[in-house]
Amino acid sequence: MGRIVIGVKDVSVIPREQAKELLKKLRLKPWQLPWIRASDPLVKYAGARPGDILKIVEEFPTAEEVVCYRLVVPG
Amino acid sequence: MSLAESVETVPLKAIKSAKFGLLSPEIVRKYAIMEITTSEVYDEGGLPVRGGITDRRLGVAEPGARCETCGHAYDTCPGHFGYIELVKPVIHVGFARMIYDILRATCPNCGRIMLRNDEIKRYRERLARLRQRWRLLALNLHEKIRKKASERAVCPHCGHKKNKMKFERPYYFYEETEGGALVKLDPETLRERLAKVPGEDLELLGIDPAVARPEWAILRLLPVPPPHVRPSIQLESGVRSEDDLTHKLVDIIRMNEKLKMAIETGAPTNVIESLWDLLQYHVATYFDNELPGVPVAKHRSGRPLKGLAQRLKGKEGRFRGSLSGKRVNFSARTVISPDPNISINEVGVPYEIAKIVTVPERVTEWNIDFLRELVIRGPDVWPGANYVITPEGRRIDLRYVKDRKALAERLAPGWVVERHLIDGDVVLFNRQPSLHRVSMMGHIVKVLPGRTFRLHLSVCPPYNADFDGDEMNLHAPQTEEARAEARTLMLVEKQIITPRYGGSIIGARQDYIIGAYLLSHKSTFITKRELAYLLGAGMSAEDPPEPAILHPVELWTGKQVISHFLPRDLTWVQPTAFKSKCQDAFRCDRDEWIIVINGELVKGVLDKKSIGAEQIGSLWHRIARDYSPEVARRWLDSSLRVFLRFLDLHGFSLGMDSLHLPREAYEEIDRIVKSGIEKAYELLNDYRSGRLEAMPGLTVHETFENRIAEILSKVREEAAYVVERYLAKNSEGYLMAKTGARGSIINIVQMVAVLGQQTIRGERIRRGFRTRTLPHFPADDIGPHAGGFVQGAFKFGLSPIEYFFHAAAGRDGLIDTAVRTAQSGYMQRRLINALQDIYVAYDGTVRFGGTLLLQPLYGGDGVDVSRSDHGKIIDMGVLRLAARVGT
Ligand SMILES: [Mg+2]
Numbered sequence: 001m002g003r004i005v006i007g008v009k010d011v012s013v014i015p016r017e018q019a020k021e022l023l024k025k026l027r028l029k030p031w032q033l034p035w036i037r038a039s040d041p042l043v044k045y046a047g048a049r050p051g052d053i054l055k056i057v058e059e060f061p062t063a064e065e066v067v068c069y070r071l072v073v074p075g
Numbered sequence: 076m077s078l079a080e081s082v083e084t085v086p087l088k089a090i091k092s093a094k095f096g097l098l099s100p101e102i103v104r105k106y107a108i109m110e111i112t113t114s115e116v117y118d119e120g121g122l123p124v125r126g127g128i129t130d131r132r133l134g135v136a137e138p139g140a141r142c143e144t145c146g147h148a149y150d151t152c153p154g155h156f157g158y159i160e161l162v163k164p165v166i167h168v169g170f171a172r173m174i175y176d177i178l179r180a181t182c183p184n185c186g187r188i189m190l191r192n193d194e195i196k197r198y199r200e201r202l203a204r205l206r207q208r209w210r211l212l213a214l215n216l217h218e219k220i221r222k223k224a225s226e227r228a229v230c231p232h233c234g235h236k237k238n239k240m241k242f243e244r245p246y247y248f249y250e251e252t253e254g255g256a257l258v259k260l261d262p263e264t265l266r267e268r269l270a271k272v273p274g275e276d277l278e279l280l281g282i283d284p285a286v287a288r289p290e291w292a293i294l295r296l297l298p299v300p301p302p303h304v305r306p307s308i309q310l311e312s313g314v315r316s317e318d319d320l321t322h323k324l325v326d327i328i329r330m331n332e333k334l335k336m337a338i339e340t341g342a343p344t345n346v347i348e349s350l351w352d353l354l355q356y357h358v359a360t361y362f363d364n365e366l367p368g369v370p371v372a373k374h375r376s377g378r379p380l381k382g383l384a385q386r387l388k389g390k391e392g393r394f395r396g397s398l399s400g401k402r403v404n405f406s407a408r409t410v411i412s413p414d415p416n417i418s419i420n421e422v423g424v425p426y427e428i429a430k431i432v433t434v435p436e437r438v439t440e441w442n443i444d445f446l447r448e449l450v451i452r453g454p455d456v457w458p459g460a461n462y463v464i465t466p467e468g469r470r471i472d473l474r475y476v477k478d479r480k481a482l483a484e485r486l487a488p489g490w491v492v493e494r495h496l497i498d499g500d501v502v503l504f505n506r507q508p509s510l511h512r513v514s515m516m517g518h519i520v521k522v523l524p525g526r527t528f529r530l531h532l533s534v535c536p537p538y539n540a541d542f543d544g545d546e547m548n549l550h551a552p553q554t555e556e557a558r559a560e561a562r563t564l565m566l567v568e569k570q571i572i573t574p575r576y577g578g579s580i581i582g583a584r585q586d587y588i589i590g591a592y593l594l595s596h597k598s599t600f601i602t603k604r605e606l607a608y609l610l611g612a613g614m615s616a617e618d619p620p621e622p623a624i625l626h627p628v629e630l631w632t633g634k635q636v637i638s639h640f641l642p643r644d645l646t647w648v649q650p651t652a653f654k655s656k657c658q659d660a661f662r663c664d665r666d667e668w669i670i671v672i673n674g675e676l677v678k679g680v681l682d683k684k685s686i687g688a689e690q691i692g693s694l695w696h697r698i699a700r701d702y703s704p705e706v707a708r709r710w711l712d713s714s715l716r717v718f719l720r721f722l723d724l725h726g727f728s729l730g731m732d733s734l735h736l737p738r739e740a741y742e743e744i745d746r747i748v749k750s751g752i753e754k755a756y757e758l759l760n761d762y763r764s765g766r767l768e769a770m771p772g773l774t775v776h777e778t779f780e781n782r783i784a785e786i787l788s789k790v791r792e793e794a795a796y797v798v799e800r801y802l803a804k805n806s807e808g809y810l811m812a813k814t815g816a817r818g819s820i821i822n823i824v825q826m827v828a829v830l831g832q833q834t835i836r837g838e839r840i841r842r843g844f845r846t847r848t849l850p851h852f853p854a855d856d857i858g859p860h861a862g863g864f865v866q867g868a869f870k871f872g873l874s875p876i877e878y879f880f881h882a883a884a885g886r887d888g889l890i891d892t893a894v895r896t897a898q899s900g901y902m903q904r905r906l907i908n909a910l911q912d913i914y915v916a917y918d919g920t921v922r923f924g925g926t927l928l929l930q931p932l933y934g935g936d937g938v939d940v941s942r943s944d945h946g947k948i949i950d951m952g953v954l955r956l957a958a959r960v961g962t
Pocket residue numbers: 540541542543544545
């Protein structure tokens with residue numbers, strides 16, 4: 001596992017329990033999150049499997065740290 | 076029973092989901108009230124033929140007649156479908172591709188999908204799993220299954236060896252035999268094959284057999300829509316004109332009859348085939364008359380007939396023309412013209428329009444006297460009223476009320492009066508193309524004489540409006556809620572900071588800037604009379620300031636007038652456009668820095684940098700950001716008026732003497748131009764003799780072009796430097812360029828010194844004749860003159876050759892803009908279509924159409940740009956300044 005993509009600061013799998021809470025807070029079903037394919041290098045880097053929710057922290061020039069959540073899907 | 080009454084008796088149900096499928100022949104027959112059996116339309120008496128396409132059993136669409144099925148008149152009969160039984164089946168063009176896909180993936184012998192049983196089992200399980208959790212991913216799997224099945228040549232179920240299929244758009248299918256010959260497959264064969272495919276196998280391909288059996292895409296029964304869908308119109312001459320669909324249906328029936336006859340009389344196969352093909356053609360163009368590779372079906376006049384697809388497609392189609400966009404009431408459109416005396420919040424509305432566009436006002440005990448007065452004045456006198464609506468909902472048209480006084484007496488709380496637009500009403504104002512939020516803003520009505528809409532010059536930039544004939548639209552909101560929204564969200568003063576980049580899109584421009592500069596100038600003194608005039612123009616309600624000079628006459632400075640309108644607690648420091656030597660604002664004895672302390676402009680001249688629109692860190696941006704929209708608007712309204720009135724008093728005009736340069740200046744410019752051209756020719760010599768070395772990544776010629784462009788642009792730069800040095804500092808041209816009111820030093824250089832290099836598509840001019848740009852040059856001349864370098868200037872005139880190059884470059888610019896607007900317009904349409912369902916929810920998340928989440932926090936930082944300092948939440952510089960000045 002080498003470097004991650006430029007701009008992405010951190011990727012991690014959210015533990016099941018925390019993921020449930022997050023989805024409850026956002027009032028979402030898992031599939032309503034943005035998706036990311038299991039074949040994506042980011043997913044491999046984080047060691048995530050389909051059904052997991054990734055927390056991706058990116059760096060932007062306008063907003064220092066931007067968090068986004070992605071659902072890992074097969075493929 | 077009217078339609079309005081019947082609505083209440085219709086049972087209401089909420090739509091949970093919609094599913095699209097194909098009409099089965101059973102459903103077509105079940106929905107139909109009759110079969111169309113004859114191609115005759117009207118008999119000799121002009122009456123509909125029974126069993127024909129205009130049969131009264133299908134329903135009636137014109138007043139007077141009664142439907143023979145339901146007995147209702149035209150306004151309540153819903154219309155009833157019929158059907159045509161086709162002698163031979165034809166393909167539904169819209170599903171030809173689907174038919175091809177299914178045929179390729181299935182066995183022509185046994186109808187099974189071309190997959191082994193274990194594969195089928197595996198895919199079924201995967202589909203079941205995906206349907207539960209990843210419904211959208213199931214679509215991809217169907218595609219994968221189809222591809223896999225299509226690749227197999229031998230059927231795993233019956234061992235049949237499948238021939239390759241070929242599909243030729245729009246509706247021809249062929250099979251390739253062992254010999255390589257193509258055999259045409261007729262729709263009957265296709266239908267037999269499709270009917271064989273079992274339902275479970277269709278499910279693997281993503282088709283629900285309950286609502287869409289593929290053989291239903293081969294039409295045997297064609298539904299005939301009722302006349303409501305294809306009404307005939309009676310022309311003034313009494314001639315009846317039928318709808319395009321009716322014409323098309325008649326064609327289909329005729330061809331069907333011919334085909335039937337041919338089959339019954341035992342005509343040769345090729346005759347039957349060609350008639351069948353014609354029937355297919357008519358049915359296909361009935362659905363879509365713009366099929367590629369199919370001749371367009373035409374009306375007798377040569378006009379192309381409108382198929383069903385043409386009714387829906389495109390700008391004028393049902394979706395874009397009738398559903399997403401339609402014409403509306405309570406709106407007006409006319410030419411716009413400027414009015415610097417109204418507020419930026421206002422819009423001038425002509426009396427003629429104010430008397431037609433109305434606002435419904437509910438009668439209460441507080442406005443009853445006012446509304447009675449309006450009703451009495453009636454529809455023809457402004458301000459009046461056009462309609463009165465009783466509590467029972469009856470609309471009374473005041474044009475036909477004889478005794479309006481009596482009606483006004485009957486007015487009581489609960490009635491509604493549709494009164495004329497009056498001063499103070501809020502309306503929406505819009506100019507196309509509506510590219511961003513501020514293309515439509517709320518304005519306060521001011522009814523004025525004249526026939527144009529009047530708007531303040533400062534609101535031109537958001538609309539991108541000018542007054543060379545531009546027209547704009549006005550909409551009067553019809554509910555209290557809509558009016559409240561327009562006032563609190565859309566009003567111009569609330570849009571000063573644009574959501575595009577957090578800067579003020581509204582601000583001083585052109586005349587205002589030069590007026591403000593002149594007023595703020597150190598040498599400007601104002602008499603008592605003038606002061607009264609200016610403060611009056613600014614609508615000041617406060618006492619005038621003490622004079623700056625008491626003896627021998629009382630005089631005020633221009634800065635005092637400006638200060639008079641500034642917010643009392645405003646403190647601000649910024650450099651002006653004239654900043655040169657002063658580095659410290661507080662140790663500068665010239666007007667190079669603006670210093671405002673507690674609303675007092677103590678130093679500095681106003682210019683575009685301080686009061687113009689879109690300026691970062693400017694005085695105006697501070698006023699717009701740190702005070703309420705209302706305060707900012709009032710400052711702009713009154714100060715701009717003052718600047719303009721002062722400019723009136725002062726006078727300002729640009730003439731030839733504003734562009735005067737002394738002899739030495741021209742000598743210097745001549746030297747610069749001459750040496751530049753000399754250098755260009757030296758370079759040309761180097762290039763010709765092969766001494767020029769290529770720069771990295773470029774050819775020798777590209778290197779030459781780069782270098783020559785560099786040399787010639789340097790000529791203009793150096794000339795600009797000379798012009799700036801010699802041009803009188805108080806000349807109008809210089810002041811306009813320097814303050815940012817209009818134009819730049821480059822424009823002045825082009826007028827007085829050199830026009831410079833002309834370009835086409837960003838390159839020196841090189842096209843024209845075979846070996847040269849114009850016949851006036853020697854062959855292969857690529858020197859500065861032949862390449863479009865203009866040595867002349869506007870003040871002294873251009874040579875004919877220079878003039879030609881200048882015109883060519885000008886035309887290139889025009890073409891470029893035209894192409895760009897067309898391209899960006901189309902891109903805008905597609906973007907807006909894709910993004911229109913995105914919204915920021917109340918929890919700060921960005922969601923799509925109420926289902927998908929796009930961003931957990933709007934923009935990643937949760938900043939509303941239109942409430943920000945150029946995208947930042949706060950401007951740190953402002954805080955530091957506050958600490959420095961100590962307020
Ligand atoms: Mg225009």
